[in-house]
Amino acid sequence: MEPNPLLTPETIARLKKHAEPLVDTVDSVVNRAVDALETLNGGGPPPLVSAIKLANPAAPPNLSYTTVRSIVLNGKHFPQNETYWNLLLLAVIRIASKKVSKEKLNDLVICNHASGKKEKDGYKYLGDDVGISVQGQDANGAWKATYHIVKALKIPVEVEFRWQENPKASAPGEHAKFLVEWK
Numbered sequence: 001m002e003p004n005p006l007l008t009p010e011t012i013a014r015l016k017k018h019a020e021p022l023v024d025t026v027d028s029v030v031n032r033a034v035d036a037l038e039t040l041n042g043g044g045p046p047p048l049v050s051a052i053k054l055a056n057p058a059a060p061p062n063l064s065y066t067t068v069r070s071i072v073l074n075g076k077h078f079p080q081n082e083t084y085w086n087l088l089l090l091a092v093i094r095i096a097s098k099k100v101s102k103e104k105l106n107d108l109v110i111c112n113h114a115s116g117k118k119e120k121d122g123y124k125y126l127g128d129d130v131g132i133s134v135q136g137q138d139a140n141g142a143w144k145a146t147y148h149i150v151k152a153l154k155i156p157v158e159v160e161f162r163w164q165e166n167p168k169a170s171a172p173g174e175h176a177k178f179l180v181e182w183k
Helices: 009-016 026-040 085-099 102-108 139-153
Strands: 052-055 066-073 113-115 123-125 132-135 157-163 175-180
Touching: 009 026, 026 066, 066 085, 085 102, 085 132, 085 139, 085 157, 102 113, 102 132, 102 139, 139 157, 139 175
Parallel strands: 052 175
Antiparallel strands: 066 157, 113 132, 123 132, 157 175
């Protein structure tokens, strides 16, 4: 394989479907795809279950340059193509919207959001049933806002993630997990 392959516009479009805007790079998406392919084919290293450290969800490490590997929210496993910090935040907001009033929901959502439909400047409208639009966050902001809601409403969540092999990452190549359980 060439060290610097040229990618067709079609390939770039396919990669974008699996990327988290403002977080992933072409390299991180390709690495995630190769990880999945190696796992599927039984190649590559065995799962690093023993190497996954438990991180404090209330005082998280720097999540910049992380790739989410798996999410279990309120007992529901996310499909692999939906394991992103922002998609977790939006799912938590949707759950919260069914448990609290619209006023309380506005208080619970601590990231940039707006009542009603707003789809410019990185906002995503969550639908008429939720009634708010939420601006996309970096990994740290998305987890902070997610944890604020799950803590307030006692929603269980488990997130396994890995820092990318990037010198700017706080723990390049390491795996960690947030485990939030309520009794």
